[in-house]
Amino acid sequence: MKRVMALDVGFKRIGVALSDPLRLTAYPYKIIHRKSNRETFEELLRIIDEKDVDTILVGVPLSLEGRDTKIGEKIKKFATKFQQFLKESGRQVSFVFVDESYSTLEATNLCRELGKKREEVDDIAAAIFLRDWLAFKGSP
Numbered sequence: 001m002k003r004v005m006a007l008d009v010g011f012k013r014i015g016v017a018l019s020d021p022l023r024l025t026a027y028p029y030k031i032i033h034r035k036s037n038r039e040t041f042e043e044l045l046r047i048i049d050e051k052d053v054d055t056i057l058v059g060v061p062l063s064l065e066g067r068d069t070k071i072g073e074k075i076k077k078f079a080t081k082f083q084q085f086l087k088e089s090g091r092q093v094s095f096v097f098v099d100e101s102y103s104t105l106e107a108t109n110l111c112r113e114l115g116k117k118r119e120e121v122d123d124i125a126a127a128i129f130l131r132d133w134l135a136f137k138g139s140p
Helices: 037-051 070-088 103-112 122-138
Strands: 003-009 013-019 028-031 051-062 094-099
Touching: 003 028, 003 037, 003 103, 003 122, 013 037, 013 070, 028 037, 028 122, 037 070, 037 094, 051 070, 051 122, 070 094, 094 122, 103 122
Parallel strands: 003 051, 051 094
Antiparallel strands: 003 013, 013 028
């Protein structure tokens, strides 16, 4: 089985989390500091190839009414460009948009509870919504 990669996309950073090959667990993998789209896409492509990823979850914050926010629309535009880049690179990868509302808050609280001081929690936030997706939709 191939891995699932989760992306917590921000304007400055992208948190990356991965599943194990059996899609049972999720773990924080890396924080990418955004550069140009091309450089960022190439770095993500390296992870896809190295870790044998076939599904990408993209976290999109929703409003209280369950609709896309302005930030969510920008994230979807980024994901669409990334999908096109992957297609042009000859990669077959599925994209799934998931609600990631409050995942950063949950990641920050988790670090605080564990006594870990961490300025950037984007990879942990990605692991949180990946864990939830695996538990409800992604497991075999």
